[in-house]
Amino acid sequence: AQSVTQPDIHITVSEGASLELRCNYSYGATPYLFWYVQSPGQGLQLLLKYFSGDTLVQGIKGFEAEFKRSQSSFNLRKPSVHWSDAAEYFCAAYNTDKLIFGTGTRLQVFP
Amino acid sequence: KAGVTQTPRYLIKTRGQQVTLSCSPISGHRSVSWYQQTPGQGLQFLFEYFSETQRNKGNFPGRFSGRQFSNSRSEMNVSTLELGDSALYLCASSHYYEQYFGPGTRLTVT
Numbered sequence: 001a002q003s004v005t006q007p008d009i010h011i012t013v014s015e016g017a018s019l020e021l022r023c024n025y026s027y028g029a030t031p032y033l034f035w036y037v038q039s040p041g042q043g044l045q046l047l048l049k050y051f052s053g054d055t056l057v058q059g060i061k062g063f064e065a066e067f068k069r070s071q072s073s074f075n076l077r078k079p080s081v082h083w084s085d086a087a088e089y090f091c092a093a094y095n096t097d098k099l100i101f102g103t104g105t106r107l108q109v110f111p
Numbered sequence: 112k113a114g115v116t117q118t119p120r121y122l123i124k125t126r127g128q129q130v131t132l133s134c135s136p137i138s139g140h141r142s143v144s145w146y147q148q149t150p151g152q153g154l155q156f157l158f159e160y161f162s163e164t165q166r167n168k169g170n171f172p173g174r175f176s177g178r179q180f181s182n183s184r185s186e187m188n189v190s191t192l193e194l195g196d197s198a199l200y201l202c203a204s205s206h207y208y209e210q211y212f213g214p215g216t217r218l219t220v221t
Contacts, residue, residue: 032208043115043201043212051208090154094208097167098144101154 006102014110021076021105023091032094033074039087083109115213123219129190132216136183136204143185148199192220
């Protein structure tokens with residue numbers, strides 16, 4: 001079955017440290033891939049997307065993600081985390097008119 | 112452009128009642144999708160409408176239904192509410208493959 005996996009349920013980093021959130025997908029072909037962020041009690045905000053082409057994509061808020069076909073991965077990165085980045089992050093794949101979401105990674109940022 | 116709006120934002124209902132949630136998509140977007148978010152099951156797809164037609168449906172019981180109007184606004188209805196229906200219901204409007212989410216409606220069933 002098609003699926004998206006986020007292996008890390010909870011990650012804690014210090015402010016200013018670098019960040020990488022992992023995402024793996026299981027599909028027959030390369031799906032369209034997305035990262036969303038959700039602050040408590042809020043909806044989902046689109047951070048970035050990958051459809052095709054350049055495998056390193058830039059998003060909002062200083063985030064980037066790299067698509068690696070050989071590893072079926074689409075990891076999210078940020079070079080220097082800010083306290084305001086604390087939130088839950090969801091990786092998603094688009095397939096037949098719907099998004100399949102991973103289970104999310106909760107990011108905690110220490111000052 | 113205004114974002115996706117959902118009303119109401121919070122709702123408390125009793126088991127056995129029914130509820131209707133509303134979603135207004137971004138202007139010009141013709142596709143609206145609904146998702147249910149719970150701590151146990153995460154984000155799950157309910158259904159998707161395009162030009163007033165349901166194009167796709169998730170694995171939910173028939174108590175969950177929806178519709179879309181000619182102005183692309185959408186409603187979802189849950190009948191005979193159960194405690195397990197307590198969740199955040201998110202609406203998303205789409206432009207091609209990009210989905211933009213509203214703030215959600217928090218439904219609590221007591």
